[in-house]
Amino acid sequence: MESIDVLLVAQVLPYLEQELSKRYNLFRICDYPQKSQFLTQHGALIRAVVGNGSCGADSELIDALPNLEIVSSFSVGVDKIDLNKCKEKGICVTNTPDVLTDDVADLAIGLMLTLLRRICECDRFVRSGDWKHGDYKLTTKFSGKTVGIIGLGRIGTAIAKRAEGFNCSICYYSRTQKQEPKYKYYPNVVELASNCDILVVACSLTDETHHIINREVINALGPKGFLINIGRGKHVDEPELVSALLEGRLGGAGLDVFENEPHVPEELFGLENVVLLPHVGSGTVETRTAMADLVLGNLEAHFLGKPLLTPLV
Numbered sequence: 288m289e290s291i292d293v294l295l296v297a298q299v300l301p302y303l304e305q306e307l308s309k310r311y312n313l314f315r316i317c318d319y320p321q322k323s324q325f326l327t328q329h330g331a332l333i334r335a336v337v338g339n340g341s342c343g344a345d346s347e348l349i350d351a352l353p354n355l356e357i358v359s360s361f362s363v364g365v366d367k368i369d370l371n372k373c374k375e376k377g378i379c380v381t382n383t384p385d386v387l388t389d390d391v392a393d394l395a396i397g398l399m400l401t402l403l404r405r406i407c408e409c410d411r412f413v414r415s416g417d418w419k420h421g422d423y424k425l426t427t428k429f430s431g432k433t434v435g436i437i438g439l440g441r442i443g444t445a446i447a448k449r450a451e452g453f454n455c456s457i458c459y460y461s462r463t464q465k466q467e468p469k470y471k472y473y474p475n476v477v478e479l480a481s482n483c484d485i486l487v488v489a490c491s492l493t494d495e496t497h498h499i500i501n502r503e504v505i506n507a508l509g510p511k512g513f514l515i516n517i518g519r520g521k522h523v524d525e526p527e528l529v530s531a532l533l534e535g536r537l538g539g540a541g542l543d544v545f546e547n548e549p550h551v552p553e554e555l556f557g558l559e560n561v562v563l564l565p566h567v568g569s570g571t572v573e574t575r576t577a578m579a580d581l582v583l584g585n586l587e588a589h590f591l592g593k594p595l596l597t598p599l600v
């Protein structure tokens with residue numbers, strides 16, 4: 288398959304990049320200071336694009352690649368791929384579901400525990416020597432809280448199962464009610480936020496879920512409520528979140544994702560009731576390797592004319 292031209296548009300696991308360059312004629316967009324120059328010179332050669340959750344294939348890129356057959360994303364989220372355009376043009380799209388579910392759900396629970404029990408702050412308290420001057424203040428219990436989940440898909444369900452292990456009650460919002468009698472369904476996010484202690488964003492980013500966490504939802508969650516976001520930064524109206532935290536209208540936030548990564552609002556840096564992570568939901572060696580193998584497996588299947596492993600479009 289060395290003669291197949293593949294374009295890498297994002298920074299991915301070195302193992303994936305190495306395997307791609309062994310198997311294909313690999314172009315890396317980052318090697319070209321002018322993207323437009325690359326596209327004019329080589330655009331017509333490219334049959335596959337490999338991207339990730341931050342950089343995929345927008346309408347402009349798809350238009351510049353007239354022989355594109357497949358976009359294979361090293362991510363579960365595909366909000367950076369113009370799916371409608373791919374459908375229209377008959378371009379296949381694959382992502383990396385399932386293999387990262389456990390890691391993302393583990394991290395969501397980690398964020399809840401870290402936020403409520405102030406684990407990062409406690410660590411800083413010990414390192415700074417402050418413990419010698421007195422004990423750390425009391426924090427908030429996690430076990431038994433009501434956890435509200437936006438999006439009861441693979442990741443949302445895995446979070447619910449884990450939270451059940453902490454005797455938490457589970458409620459959720461999703462476009463349609465699921466066959467899950469143990470979990471209470473709310474038909475809108477404001478009602479969900481009013482009725483839970485911890486609100487978790489676990490849905491995919493679409494036009495409908497952009498800023499699903501807005502001022503009204505934040506106010507419904509309230510000064511004793513906590514927000515956890517392991518979805519996408521754009522699920523949250525970030526300036527609204529920052530003002531709610533600064534004004535004490537929200538109890539706290541555990542965030543793995545931000546609207547303009549890697550930029551994080553600096554107003555958050557001084558707050559004790561936030562935990563800030565650098566988008567590491569699936570960031571373990573085991574999971575990223577499994578994700579890389581899925582990207583490679585999907586490309587191989589496509590070019591051998593076999594069924595795709597994880598087709599989306």
Ligand SMILES: O=CC(=O)O
Nearest residue numbers: 340362363364569
């Ligand atoms: O954010 C990460 C992913 O979509 O896999």
